[in-house]
Amino acid sequence: MSHFSTVKTELRQLAPLRGALEDLGYTPGEIQQAVRGYQGQTVDAELAVAVEGSADFGFSWNESSGAYEFVTDLDLWRQPIPVERFLSKLTQRYALRSVLEASRQEGFDVAQQTDCQDGSIELVVTRWDA
Template sequence: MSHFTHIKTRFQNLFYLEKALNRLNINYKKVVSSQIPNSSLIITQSNGYDLEFSWNNHEYELIADISFWQQTYPIETFMDQIAKQYAGEVIIGESQKIGFQPVKYEQNLDGSNTLILERWNRQIS
């Protein structure tokens, strides 16, 4: 018997969530429905118990049957990795809107990320 768990997140932007999954090389498919205003992202598993990021009117929550978890990492690590990448994508995307450009983005040995942005001040005389 399946017992689905709904895991709260702070992922509110589908574009940045997709970019984070892509950066982590996590394959997913986007499901668009005419009845639901926001798309869902499905991460397939070979056992048929897929993972889903679904909009709950506030955020994209992860829906999964934890007893059939087949990802490389435990769920806590999996979610932490996505959250880290999501935060980096939000910082880059929102910073670019105000003129910053990413110069360096790398993952450190301790698991943290380094992100360097720059913006040139254009003074016209």
């Protein structure tokens, strides 16, 4: 019996997902790894993070939704924040990285980035047209 749980996300691109995990202090492994769970059970994931003393977690591509699904053994989750809060922070960092990359591709530079007290991130981007 599998103890793995999956959570749908709106995370669609691997590069900003990997970067968001790194921003939060995690070291994602190579692509196509196994996520370890209860009693050595594993599930394949496109991106996995091995966590000492806690459940591994990863992200599996869901073809029908066109997005990655978060996968972990929730019974073994021992992170300092609940899974829901982790996914919220991860999604915010993913969005920030996506916006910054899209802005850069359109020729914008970041003039200011402010982490607000309410947890939001405020960006000011500029572009000089010649």
